[in-house]
Amino acid sequence: MHLRTNIVEIFSTFLQFEGDRFCSWVTDAKLRQSMQSCIQKIPQSASENFWPLYWYRIWQSQVKSFAREHLIAYLQESCYQASAKIVQTLRYSQYKLSDCFQIAIAQVDKVLKGFDPNQGFSMESYASAIFGSIIRDTLRQHHEIDICSDWGLLRKISQKRLVESLHASGLSADTIYAYLRAWHCFKTFYVPKPSQATRQLRRPDSQTWEAIAQAYKSQTHSQVDSQTLENWLLNSAKAVRRFVYPPVTSINVSTFEEEGREWLDNIPAAENSLLNDIIAQEEQQIRTQQLLEMKAILATTVTQLEPQAQEILQLYYKQGLTQQYIAKQLQIQQYTVSRRLTKARETLLRVLAQWSQEKLHISVTSDLLKSISTVMEEWLQSHFLGEGIGG
Numbered sequence: 001m002h003l004r005t006n007i008v009e010i011f012s013t014f015l016q017f018e019g020d021r022f023c024s025w026v027t028d029a030k031l032r033q034s035m036q037s038c039i040q041k042i043p044q045s046a047s048e049n050f051w052p053l054y055w056y057r058i059w060q061s062q063v064k065s066f067a068r069e070h071l072i073a074y075l076q077e078s079c080y081q082a083s084a085k086i087v088q089t090l091r092y093s094q095y096k097l098s099d100c101f102q103i104a105i106a107q108v109d110k111v112l113k114g115f116d117p118n119q120g121f122s123m124e125s126y127a128s129a130i131f132g133s134i135i136r137d138t139l140r141q142h143h144e145i146d147i148c149s150d151w152g153l154l155r156k157i158s159q160k161r162l163v164e165s166l167h168a169s170g171l172s173a174d175t176i177y178a179y180l181r182a183w184h185c186f187k188t189f190y191v192p193k194p195s196q197a198t199r200q201l202r203r204p205d206s207q208t209w210e211a212i213a214q215a216y217k218s219q220t221h222s223q224v225d226s227q228t229l230e231n232w233l234l235n236s237a238k239a240v241r242r243f244v245y246p247p248v249t250s251i252n253v254s255t256f257e258e259e260g261r262e263w264l265d266n267i268p269a270a271e272n273s274l275l276n277d278i279i280a281q282e283e284q285q286i287r288t289q290q291l292l293e294m295k296a297i298l299a300t301t302v303t304q305l306e307p308q309a310q311e312i313l314q315l316y317y318k319q320g321l322t323q324q325y326i327a328k329q330l331q332i333q334q335y336t337v338s339r340r341l342t343k344a345r346e347t348l349l350r351v352l353a354q355w356s357q358e359k360l361h362i363s364v365t366s367d368l369l370k371s372i373s374t375v376m377e378e379w380l381q382s383h384f385l386g387e388g389i390g391g
Contacts, residue, residue, distance in 0.1 A: 082131035089320040104131040129378035150237040165243035185215040318384035
């Protein structure tokens with residue numbers, strides 16, 4: 001149920017915060033005019049469920065229009081609710097509700113590109129799952145970056161992520177090559193002791209720097225002193241932090257460079273075939289029944305898991321504990337926790353995929369499994385907080 005009950009408002013207003021609390025809805029005049037014009041053209045389709053698919057189809061066609069902006073407005077509440085759920089599970093975090101909202105809404109294109117109405121999920125449900133996944137992944141990455149020393153970060157980072165970070169910094173190909181070779185030498189000769197925490201690694205000692213410099217010289221036939229190599233590695237760490245932890249720019253309120261620009265006349269005419277297709281897909285009663293069946297199947301499957309697997313799911317999703325804390329509490333190895341979590345997710349995914357194939361007559365593809373996995377993860381979060389998808 002939308003907090004905004006007016007169709008025009010739902011597709012033309014944007015949520016605003018004051019501090020860390022919801023403040024008000026801000027209306028975009030051009031989007032309001034666009035919605036009012038479209039409603040006049042398509043009065044028989046004024047229900048809320050029609051319009052997300054209508055604008056989604058226009059966005060897919062890449063016709064010059066306000067479709068993307070209308071969808072961003074529509075997804076404001078899904079983003080807000082996904083953010084609020086995650087904030088409830090955070091403990092002593094510097095990230096507040098408004099931070100999580102901005103992190104997620106900035107990735108709205110990921111929602112639009114991944115959504116497929118033929119898979120039986122509403123755009124709101126799908127967006128909620130994706131927004132939640134985006135926030136969790138981002139916070140997890142930020143946490144890892146925040147607590148790692150530069151040397152721990154360089155030990156932990158993958159070559160792919162390092163190369164991406166250096167490219168994003170605008171460095172030349174020769175510089176990136178030099179930094180990468182220095183990093184390889186560093187990884188080879190700076191090996192922490194098993195008892196050392198990777199996150200808290202300190203600067204290599206002089207003997208290690210000498211070995212790194214010698215290795216770099218033999219691999220590149222270039223004479224570079226240890227101080228230069230250290231600077232290169234520190235620059236690499238800074239590049240990684242900037243790449244993984246970029247500033248979040250809100251896309252909430254649309255801005256238009258050309259004030260006099262009109263796109264309303266470019267909205268394609270809603271032909272009967274398009275209307276029929278959209279109306280057929282938005283049969284809310286059928287969709288609601290499908291979601292209820294899906295929730296019941298997942299809930300039943302959870303109760304059939306081994307008791308320890310159920311306990312791990314409770315600790316992980318309801319209490320928000322890390323695998324390390326769960327292992328300590330249950331007095332088992334962390335890899336056992338990880339294995340049990342993976343096995344439980346796979347069981348639920350297999351049951352849900354089979355249900356989709358049998359009840360929705362959908363062919364199980366890798367894209368479908370990816371979407372189902374995302375929605376299932378959202379269901380697990382909600383289920384153990386006492387809500388559930390669509391609840």
